[in-house]
Amino acid sequence: MKSTMPIDGKEKASRQKKRHPNWDPIHGKNAPPGTKPVISPDMPRPASKDDKLEPAPRETSSTFDLLSGGSCTIRGMMGSDEQMLSDPALMREGRIIDALLAAFIVDLDGSDNVTEKDVAHLFTVDRIWILIKQYQLSGPKIGNLPPGDGIEIVTRCTSKTCREKNESITSIERDLISTLRPFPENGDEVGASYDPEKREFTKQLSTGREITWGYSRGINERNSQGVQNPSMLDMLALRLRKIDGKPGAHAGMLQKFQRWELAEMRKLYEQTRAGVDTRITIFCKRCPQVYDVLLEAQMAFFFPGAR
Numbered sequence: 001m002k003s004t005m006p007i008d009g010k011e012k013a014s015r016q017k018k019r020h021p022n023w024d025p026i027h028g029k030n031a032p033p034g035t036k037p038v039i040s041p042d043m044p045r046p047a048s049k050d051d052k053l054e055p056a057p058r059e060t061s062s063t064f065d066l067l068s069g070g071s072c073t074i075r076g077m078m079g080s081d082e083q084m085l086s087d088p089a090l091m092r093e094g095r096i097i098d099a100l101l102a103a104f105i106v107d108l109d110g111s112d113n114v115t116e117k118d119v120a121h122l123f124t125v126d127r128i129w130i131l132i133k134q135y136q137l138s139g140p141k142i143g144n145l146p147p148g149d150g151i152e153i154v155t156r157c158t159s160k161t162c163r164e165k166n167e168s169i170t171s172i173e174r175d176l177i178s179t180l181r182p183f184p185e186n187g188d189e190v191g192a193s194y195d196p197e198k199r200e201f202t203k204q205l206s207t208g209r210e211i212t213w214g215y216s217r218g219i220n221e222r223n224s225q226g227v228q229n230p231s232m233l234d235m236l237a238l239r240l241r242k243i244d245g246k247p248g249a250h251a252g253m254l255q256k257f258q259r260w261e262l263a264e265m266r267k268l269y270e271q272t273r274a275g276v277d278t279r280i281t282i283f284c285k286r287c288p289q290v291y292d293v294l295l296e297a298q299m300a301f302f303f304p305g306a307r
């Protein structure tokens with residue numbers, strides 16, 4: 001019945017907005033490409049330089065859901081937060097991200113007294129989600145992208161014979177949020193048993209060894225911060241919780257694993273990935289090298305303009 005109802009003014013206006021930019025109001029069809037649009041008196045007039053364009057005020061806080069559930073409210077970044085980023089004590093102790101999150105999160109699931117300990121227990125994917133929301137709230141306008149969307153990244157080519165300085169612009173919305181995946185609801189996809197409380201999977205590898213893996217939290221990140229260039233084993237160990245039911249799994253234990261077991265683990269991890277994929281692919285402008293960098297390892301993500 002809905003389709004036969006008369007279209008009221010409001011609905012009509014919203015329908016017109018969705019029309020093709022080449023919409024031809026005289027012939028009632030899309031004009032061929034390259035045709036100059038016909039301006040009729042009742043169509044909105046294009047902005048002229050006489051129009052007073054007031055920039056839209058930006059929000060100073062943002063409320064959203066965490067990927068693991070629960071709500072979070074953040075305030076925009078201030079001078080005091082930027083100062084934290086150059087605090088040598090915080091840097092030495094690997095506490096910068098925790099201190100930063102605890103400072104600008106004003107409400108975490110109903111609690112307005114958020115400590116570094118609270119944020120250290122959040123899942124890494126939630127911490128990154130909060131940092132992305134913060135960039136959208138406080139990030140600068142870069143190029144033609146909307147304010148808080150573009151990140152200017154400067155990296156060195158990873159080829160030892162090249163080392164070219166590559167500048168690139170990443171869009172939060174187009175390159176990162178487009179990769180967002182929710183937490184899996186069960187272990188069916190990978191044939192694993194699943195503990196929804198801890199968000200942990202348990203499965204026997206084809207070699208008979210049983211592994212339990214979950215998602216890294218802030219505390220796990222801190223433990224791996226001493227490692228300058230984390231190896232593949234370090235990365236696998238970040239999500240590993242138990243081997244054959246025994247807790248305390250670490251990268252050293254994985255050295256005794258067969259290569260195909262590690263490949264199997266990597267595949268299981270990828271299939272159960274949650275959150276935003278923060279890898280940014282850089283194409284060197286001078287040589288054929290293509291390499292990945294992580295968003296959270298880029299200073300410009302936290303401190304726009306910093307190199």
Ligand SMILES: [Zn+2]
Nearest residue numbers: 157162284287
């Ligand atoms: Zn290069």
